[in-house]
Amino acid sequence: MTLSFDLTTDSARDALRARSAxxxxxxxxxxxxxxxxxxxxxxxxxxxxxxKMRAQQLWHWMYVRGxxxxxxxxxxxxxxxxxLNKHFTVARPEIVEExxxxxxxxxxxxxxxxxxAGRPVEIETVYIPEEGRGTLCISSQVGCTLxxxxxxxxxxxxxxxxxxxxxxxxxxxxxxxxxxxxDRDTPDGAIVPAEGRKVSNIVMMGxxxxxxxxxxxxxxxxxxxxxxxxxxxxxxxTLSTSGVVPEIFRTGEEIGVMLAISLHxxxxxxxxxxxxxxxxxxxxxxxxxxxxxxxxxxxxxxTFEYVMLKDVNDSIxxxxxxIKLLKGIPAKINLIPFNPWPGTNYQCSDWETIEKFADYINxxxxxxxxxxxxxxxxxxxxxxxxxxxxxxxxxxRLALEAMMIxxxxxx
Ligand code: SAH
Ligand code: SF4
Numbered sequence: 001m002t003l004s005f006d007l008t009t010d011s012a013r014d015a016l017r018a019r020s021a022x023x024x025x026x027x028x029x030x031x032x033x034x035x036x037x038x039x040x041x042x043x044x045x046x047x048x049x050x051x052k053m054r055a056q057q058l059w060h061w062m063y064v065r066g067x068x069x070x071x072x073x074x075x076x077x078x079x080x081x082x083x084l085n086k087h088f089t090v091a092r093p094e095i096v097e098e099x100x101x102x103x104x105x106x107x108x109x110x111x112x113x114x115x116x117a118g119r120p121v122e123i124e125t126v127y128i129p130e131e132g133r134g135t136l137c138i139s140s141q142v143g144c145t146l147x148x149x150x151x152x153x154x155x156x157x158x159x160x161x162x163x164x165x166x167x168x169x170x171x172x173x174x175x176x177x178x179x180x181x182x183d184r185d186t187p188d189g190a191i192v193p194a195e196g197r198k199v200s201n202i203v204m205m206g207x208x209x210x211x212x213x214x215x216x217x218x219x220x221x222x223x224x225x226x227x228x229x230x231x232x233x234x235x236x237x238t239l240s241t242s243g244v245v246p247e248i249f250r251t252g253e254e255i256g257v258m259l260a261i262s263l264h265x266x267x268x269x270x271x272x273x274x275x276x277x278x279x280x281x282x283x284x285x286x287x288x289x290x291x292x293x294x295x296x297x298x299x300x301x302x303t304f305e306y307v308m309l310k311d312v313n314d315s316i317x318x319x320x321x322x323i324k325l326l327k328g329i330p331a332k333i334n335l336i337p338f339n340p341w342p343g344t345n346y347q348c349s350d351w352e353t354i355e356k357f358a359d360y361i362n363x364x365x366x367x368x369x370x371x372x373x374x375x376x377x378x379x380x381x382x383x384x385x386x387x388x389x390x391x392x393x394x395x396x397r398l399a400l401e402a403m404m405i406x407x408x409x410x411x
Pocket of ligand 2: 144145146147148151152153154155206207208209242262
């Protein structure tokens with residue numbers, strides 16, 4: 001696959017910057033309905049007896065219509081709109097950069113206010129369109145407290161948790177930019193699913209460990225799946241965790257989304273090295289938590305992610321270990337080609353090795369973990385990159401990220 005970048009022009013970038021939120025006002029995005037009603041009353045803008053009705057109106061404008069300015073809320077009186085605008089904002093974050101690849105993959109760099117972190121923070125969100133779906137990969141933290149040895153984010157300290165507003169802002173802004181709200185046109189030439197919603201699926205697989213920011217992630221995902229608002233099916237939302245065992249049951253019980261586990265190794269010795277949280281919550285506990293995941297069934301399987309690291313975890317013995325470990329758990333296996341970064345000691349497994357590993361898993365009865373010709377092209381590129389002394393071209397990095405994100409949740 002050939003990817004080329006069409007970076008937005010300077011003037012387009014300036015225009016995007018100009019849309020930045022005003023940090024001094026409180027955002028109404030990311031509050032539960034009850035919090036929203038209470039906040040409106042506390043500001044004095046809305047009398048108590050109207051609180052529920054006004055919260056419902058705002059909810060509709062913010063999450064069904066995707067309005068990012070009170071001025072667009074036509075069934076609210078001008079006076080009240082002005083009053084709301086005095087106290088609050090529903091604006092989008094600053095978009096520092098938007099990249100669009102030839103295959104329709106998009107990547108945004110968002111800037112959020114410091115919120116105590118000292119300086120503004122920047123995070124990435126990626127959109128990948130496929131035949132019948134469009135998946136958005138969302139970040140939950142700036143940096144990560146964990147130190148998985150193959151993960152670039154793991155080399156960066158945690159700067160701070162994202163708020164529920166900031167987690168949702170990634171979804172809302174992506175939908176803005178894709179014309180995915182009613183009365184909005186999709187930009188000319190954009191590659192999006194032929195039918196239905198442009199963002200049909202979300203995966204919590206960007207920066208950070210979502211289960212170490214449980215409350216904000218929970219709030220954001222409950223709003224994203226609210227039937228009177230953004231209305232994404234919980235089966236189309238996948239939360240990926242490195243294995244924060246004590247929060248796994250709650251994830252199913254309180255959020256009810258699909259679960260993905262970053263497994264990457266099938267014995268504790270190796271997993272301790274690759275995913276160090278394993279020392280705290282070893283495989284036995286992790287697998288037990290998976291078995292107990294609420295709602296688990298053949299129709300609602302857990303995805304096990306397995307990054308292919310050359311000569312580390314990619315032998316047929318490892319594949320056997322994987323099948324044995326997952327025995328009896330309704331599971332999908334997602335083989336991820338390792339995405340190299342400057343300074344890493346790992347390499348991506350050879351294409352042939354990945355294929356053999358995948359064949360073994362297929363023969364054991366798991367649905368094909370390598371997808372579509374597109375995936376193959378990307379894997380082939382992965383093989384070539386190794387010889388390029390770990391220096392990855394931006395386009396290839398984006399393609400690999402797209403490969404990791406694709407195919408999660410119901411189509
Ligand atoms: N912290 C969460 C979610 C974010 S990471 C977690 O660890 O699950 C999303 C996925 O990308 C995880 O499966 C992670 O193991 C994988 N990943 C991280 N760095 C990678 C790399 N360089 N190449 C391939 N996959 C990687
Ligand atoms: Fe990277 Fe996820 Fe590990 Fe954090 S938990 S270091 S984001 S793989």
